Amino acid sequence: MTASIVLFRSMANELIPHPVRGYLLSTFRYFFKPRSQVLTLVVDELDGILRNQVYDAAETYLCTKISPDTDRLKVCKTPKEKKLTIKLEKGEKIVDNYEGVELRWRFVCAEAEKNNPHDHFPSRSEKRFFELGFHKKHKDMVLNSYLPFIVDRAKTVREEHRVLKMHTLSNSQSYGGIVRYWEGIKWDSINLEHPSTFDTLAMEPDLKNAVIEDLNRFVKRKKFYKRVGRAWKRGYLLYGPPGTGKSSLVAAMANHLKFDVYDLQLANVMHDSDLRKLLLATGNRSILVIEDIDCTVDLPDRRHGDGRKQHDHHLQLTLSGLLNFIDGLWSSCGDERIIVFTTNHKEKLDPALLRPGRMDMHIHMSYCTFHGFKMLASNYLEIDGYHQLYEEIEELMKNTEATPAQVAEELMKSEDADIALEGLVKLLKRKNFEAEDQVDEAENRIVTQRAAKRQKIEKKPKRPVRATRRKITKRRY
Ligand SMILES: Nc1ncnc2c1ncn2[C@@H]1O[C@H](COP(=O)(O)OP(=O)(O)OP(=O)(O)O)[C@@H](O)[C@H]1O
Ligand SMILES: [Mg+2]
Numbered sequence: 001m002t003a004s005i006v007l008f009r010s011m012a013n014e015l016i017p018h019p020v021r022g023y024l025l026s027t028f029r030y031f032f033k034p035r036s037q038v039l040t041l042v043v044d045e046l047d048g049i050l051r052n053q054v055y056d057a058a059e060t061y062l063c064t065k066i067s068p069d070t071d072r073l074k075v076c077k078t079p080k081e082k083k084l085t086i087k088l089e090k091g092e093k094i095v096d097n098y099e100g101v102e103l104r105w106r107f108v109c110a111e112a113e114k115n116n117p118h119d120h121f122p123s124r125s126e127k128r129f130f131e132l133g134f135h136k137k138h139k140d141m142v143l144n145s146y147l148p149f150i151v152d153r154a155k156t157v158r159e160e161h162r163v164l165k166m167h168t169l170s171n172s173q174s175y176g177g178i179v180r181y182w183e184g185i186k187w188d189s190i191n192l193e194h195p196s197t198f199d200t201l202a203m204e205p206d207l208k209n210a211v212i213e214d215l216n217r218f219v220k221r222k223k224f225y226k227r228v229g230r231a232w233k234r235g236y237l238l239y240g241p242p243g244t245g246k247s248s249l250v251a252a253m254a255n256h257l258k259f260d261v262y263d264l265q266l267a268n269v270m271h272d273s274d275l276r277k278l279l280l281a282t283g284n285r286s287i288l289v290i291e292d293i294d295c296t297v298d299l300p301d302r303r304h305g306d307g308r309k310q311h312d313h314h315l316q317l318t319l320s321g322l323l324n325f326i327d328g329l330w331s332s333c334g335d336e337r338i339i340v341f342t343t344n345h346k347e348k349l350d351p352a353l354l355r356p357g358r359m360d361m362h363i364h365m366s367y368c369t370f371h372g373f374k375m376l377a378s379n380y381l382e383i384d385g386y387h388q389l390y391e392e393i394e395e396l397m398k399n400t401e402a403t404p405a406q407v408a409e410e411l412m413k414s415e416d417a418d419i420a421l422e423g424l425v426k427l428l429k430r431k432n433f434e435a436e437d438q439v440d441e442a443e444n445r446i447v448t449q450r451a452a453k454r455q456k457i458e459k460k461p462k463r464p465v466r467a468t469r470r471k472i473t474k475r476r477y
Pocket of ligand 2: 246247248291342
């Protein structure tokens, strides 16, 4: 029998052509192989020339699922990143559980096929992909629910690890041989590491909650803005005396939303055309800040703008140009934009800026209240409950205008709560006296002015001529 099989095999090898043999064998195997219950999805790194979003999401997501059984991991960090990035090493496996279903991931690095005409990265020598294995009956759940969940989750993780950027204006030049080209004004970025958050900001709790709710509602309402045909942007006007936390609030907003900040110093921008270019170069999910709008630059407003423009050819920046551009084209070119104007003098602002609908929320940053002080004390001195000086401070604060910046400065002077709070009491008392002195002075001034007026009137010679004239006129009547 063995001899017959060997003879039959060699005859078959001789007589049946190679491709036909392969086909027969695979059909034979197909019918007799035990049926596998496992479906494997292959998630390639690239989709044509574009990156595969599912691959990137899986890479980020799986880093959060590393189990103690994992043997090998890759670690990297670029200078601008705050944290280490952990990635899977070749061949590593991870088991995930989603809604009670077991999902087996494997990271594969295979050698790329050489001379592949469809390969757009010929220098890349390896092909990377994930294999996701699970029971066939869960195919729909994985495609419709699990993979979209991973894409969403990865987005959130990336947002958490994102390094915020602060963009400021710079004049750029480039060299072409010996010649220097003027490229104009453009954005330069550095990492935004402002530690201010809503937790550290001393503000009235109602106002603070209103701002946080407004921001949260804004980022959630993409569909709403689309439905009502409005650009997805929101404007805030922060006003109040210096040192009341306007810039800190902007930083807190950026940290809360994980938005980049663009600090637009209008004094450095000369023309409307430059301004347009700069605004169009801002990214999505960002806050555009224009600080001290009342005094950064003497913007010719609508009332006398055109007249000034004719005289001064250098200054071709107008407030109406800025506002129209922000309301119109700029906001239609991007998503999730926030614009913040800050000012110390709301009353000096151009009415165009204050008209309803232009700035969605006007936020008044006021002097430090007792509530604000308690917050600063708990942050700076870690006083959580009560302190014997609180009553005195509360009383003093009712009549004193101290900014949170001044209070914070006092609280920083000593680590000892008693010493720091005594310093604050002194400051508040001093301010109180100064205020009283000022009131007294003002009152004195008024009294002396009145007295002087009275004296003047008394000293004035009587005017008989006029009197007679009046008499005469009277008589005439
Ligand atoms: N409301 C606040 N809560 C906590 N800290 C504050 C607050 N206001 C001011 N500070 C402290 O004072 C410093 C200065 O505040 P900030 O620069 O935010 O004031 P500002 O209102 O922007 O002033 P300006 O009008 O001069 O620009 C901040 O670094 C912060 O430490
Ligand atoms: Mg400021």
